Amino acid sequence: MARFIVRRVIAMVAVLFAISVVTFAIFNVIPNSDPAVRLAGHNQTTGQLDAIRQQWGFDKPLYVQYARTMQKIFTGDVVSYANQVNVVDEIKHDLPATLSLAIGAALLWMGVAVAIGLYTAMRAGRFADRFLTVLALIGISMPVFWVGALMNYYLGFKWKIFPNGGYVPLTQNPLDWAYHLILPWTALSLLFIGVYSRVLRSNVLDTINDDYVRTARAKGLSERQVMLRHVLRNSLIPIVTLWGLDFAAVIGGGAILTETVFDLQGVGQYAAESVGQLDIPPVLTIVMFGAFFVVALNTVVDILYAALDPRIRLA
Amino acid sequence: MTTDPVLTVRDLAVSFATDDGVVQAVDNVSFDVSAGEVLAIVGESGSGKSVTAMTLLGLTRSPNARFAGTAHYGATELVNASEEELRRIRGAEIAMVFQDAMAALNPVQRIGRQIAEQIQAHEDVSDAEARDRAVALLERVGIPRARERIDAYPHEFSGGMRQRVMIALALSCDPRILIADEPTTALDVTIQAQILERFRELREQTNAALILVTHDLGVVADIADRVAVMYAGRIVEHGTLDEIFYDPRHPYTWGLLGSIARIDKPRPPRLPTIPGLPPSLADRPQGCHLRPRCPHEFAECAKVPPLEARGTRAGHADRCWLSPEQKVALREVLPGEIGLRAKEHAAATEAPA
Numbered sequence: 001m002a003r004f005i006v007r008r009v010i011a012m013v014a015v016l017f018a019i020s021v022v023t024f025a026i027f028n029v030i031p032n033s034d035p036a037v038r039l040a041g042h043n044q045t046t047g048q049l050d051a052i053r054q055q056w057g058f059d060k061p062l063y064v065q066y067a068r069t070m071q072k073i074f075t076g077d078v079v080s081y082a083n084q085v086n087v088v089d090e091i092k093h094d095l096p097a098t099l100s101l102a103i104g105a106a107l108l109w110m111g112v113a114v115a116i117g118l119y120t121a122m123r124a125g126r127f128a129d130r131f132l133t134v135l136a137l138i139g140i141s142m143p144v145f146w147v148g149a150l151m152n153y154y155l156g157f158k159w160k161i162f163p164n165g166g167y168v169p170l171t172q173n174p175l176d177w178a179y180h181l182i183l184p185w186t187a188l189s190l191l192f193i194g195v196y197s198r199v200l201r202s203n204v205l206d207t208i209n210d211d212y213v214r215t216a217r218a219k220g221l222s223e224r225q226v227m228l229r230h231v232l233r234n235s236l237i238p239i240v241t242l243w244g245l246d247f248a249a250v251i252g253g254g255a256i257l258t259e260t261v262f263d264l265q266g267v268g269q270y271a272a273e274s275v276g277q278l279d280i281p282p283v284l285t286i287v288m289f290g291a292f293f294v295v296a297l298n299t300v301v302d303i304l305y306a307a308l309d310p311r312i313r314l315a
Numbered sequence: 316m317t318t319d320p321v322l323t324v325r326d327l328a329v330s331f332a333t334d335d336g337v338v339q340a341v342d343n344v345s346f347d348v349s350a351g352e353v354l355a356i357v358g359e360s361g362s363g364k365s366v367t368a369m370t371l372l373g374l375t376r377s378p379n380a381r382f383a384g385t386a387h388y389g390a391t392e393l394v395n396a397s398e399e400e401l402r403r404i405r406g407a408e409i410a411m412v413f414q415d416a417m418a419a420l421n422p423v424q425r426i427g428r429q430i431a432e433q434i435q436a437h438e439d440v441s442d443a444e445a446r447d448r449a450v451a452l453l454e455r456v457g458i459p460r461a462r463e464r465i466d467a468y469p470h471e472f473s474g475g476m477r478q479r480v481m482i483a484l485a486l487s488c489d490p491r492i493l494i495a496d497e498p499t500t501a502l503d504v505t506i507q508a509q510i511l512e513r514f515r516e517l518r519e520q521t522n523a524a525l526i527l528v529t530h531d532l533g534v535v536a537d538i539a540d541r542v543a544v545m546y547a548g549r550i551v552e553h554g555t556l557d558e559i560f561y562d563p564r565h566p567y568t569w570g571l572l573g574s575i576a577r578i579d580k581p582r583p584p585r586l587p588t589i590p591g592l593p594p595s596l597a598d599r600p601q602g603c604h605l606r607p608r609c610p611h612e613f614a615e616c617a618k619v620p621p622l623e624a625r626g627t628r629a630g631h632a633d634r635c636w637l638s639p640e641q642k643v644a645l646r647e648v649l650p651g652e653i654g655l656r657a658k659e660h661a662a663a664t665e666a667p668a
Contacts, residue, residue: 212420215413215420216421221433221436230421308423
């Protein structure tokens with residue numbers, strides 16, 4: 001176990017380093033991405049630009065710039081080029097909205113997908129299965145920006161059943177918090193429900209023909225016990241991996257579209273705005289932040305995996 | 316048989332609708348089993364022996380399956396019983412030992428839990444009590460240090476130990492009938508002998524009936540009281556162990572017996588085999604199913620021979636139209652040796668077209 005964790009930490013450092021270098025490099029080769037121009041504002045002169053370059057260190061070689069930026073990210077001093085706001089403070093401010101979205105949606109899509117996956121597998125080939133399969137495919141095919149916009153327009157703006165976007169902190173008003181998040185949770189979950197329920201359905205159909213399921217029946221267990229204790233337990237193991245990674249991606253700013261469509265002011269929306277302004281510090285910080293979550297949750301998933309399936313050993 | 320049978324199967328038929336047509340897996344199968352008796356159901360792969368065994372517990376039920384006939388266990392008729400009636404019987408009254416214990420045990424559940432689960436499905440006992448009983452069961456089937464190993468997972472056990480766990484599982488509620496589907500097939504010979512020894516002990520201790528499904532005639536000779544030989548879904552011969560081994564009446568049984576490698580005879584250059592292949596169950600020959608492979612086929616064979624006693628003993632039945640005298644004469648391929656003569660028939664089928 002100790003060896004496993006040490007190896008994972010080393011791997012994590014390597015992954016974060018590689019990702020940060022690539023991201024930094026990309027933003028330096030994008031045309032018209034000179035941060036000095038952005039900092040100088042309108043009507044800048046060459047003299048001003050040179051002064052800014054010197055002040056911010058843009059005249060230094062790229063690897064020095066990279067090292068300095070990374071240092072600032074890890075000490076929490078990193079500042080946006082677009083508006084000179086501290087990026088870490090901004091992410092801290094945006095994180096509750098993103099966490100609320102991610103946790104709620106992850107529970108929603110997992111719960112619904114398990115129910116649909118199990119139900120369609122047990123009704124495989126019949127009408128209910130075909131019908132829900134079509135629905136799942138529709139769910140997979142509908143882009144979030146479109147579904148989200150439709151939901152917002154009809155349910156929020158036109159019929160006023162739900163608030164038209166925005167985020168209310170949980171600490172301020174829990175009911176209002178949930179009320180504002182119902183549409184984003186649903187929009188974000190649709191795709192995942194489609195994917196997860198299909199994967200689970202096929203896992204269940206594979207598992208249901210396993211010999212130990214027949215044994216479970218021969219033992220005199222009820223159909224419910226057979227399905228939940230033996231079939232579902234074994235079918236869920238592969239899904240857990242998917243779940244951990246998708247959840248991490250959403251926390252790390254992956255729900256860019258959902259957050260933007262519903263104006264949640266989360267990390268993803270911040271990332272989207274920063275990319276639009278070619279603002280390297282926030283983009284780099286959010287990418288590192290997201291990558292950290294993905295790698296960390298990947299490790300958690302592997303530990304969980306070993307707990308769920310005793311045949312797997314961590315090494 | 317003086318005792319009343321605990322299980323009476325009559326005219327059992329099982330068919331499955333598949334893409335290739337209707338597969339008649341079991342056809343007109345009838346047998347009885349009494350307490351303390353070992354009935355061996357013998358046949359090749361695909362002869363319908365496992366389907367017969369699993370149908371008794373409703374484990375072959377599916378939307379594609381069709382059933383006919385009856386199987387009476389006490390007052391309950393198993394073929395048409397409701398799922399809830401069957402659930403009460405499964406594991407408690409009639410228990411099953413499956414072939415491949417590695418696959419038949421849940422890989423992610425502890426051994427003790429898997430046994431306790433079965434006990435708790437039928438009896439209202441606490442977790443601690445169920446666990447104690449699981450330990451006792453494991454000790455009974457010869458697992459050393461059972462109390463420590465009860466929390467192991469199946470992959471941490473050896474093949475023989477896993478099969479013992481399967482037996483412990485089957486015994487957990489003191490069933491009156493034990494169905495063992497190829498219980499020793501996946502094991503090496505020494506372990507196989509140990510497992511058979513367990514079955515013998517259990518039969519003496521519990522007086523349960525044992526239905527042993529196998530293709531291994533060595534196992535049959537070791538433990539069975541009576542034998543039913545199945546071919547292409549039908550029982551083709553049925554009798555006591557001695558009747559089947561020393562006075563076989565059906566050509567298929569001759570073929571099976573003739574194909575055993577024997578330690579007490581000089582080794583032939585090639586072991587004799589039955590010519591041809593078993594028929595597809597979706598397209599079985601008319602009349603006697605062995606007809607295309609049988610060197611003794613004659614006009615009568617186009618009709619289905621009923622399973623009935625054709626000799627002097629009432630319990631010894633077979634499905635072959637040959638007269639008892641013909642059978643005694645034809646089954647001897649060499650003086651004193653039983654087998655299915657391939658002769659011209661084999662030559663004809665093996666000749667290139």
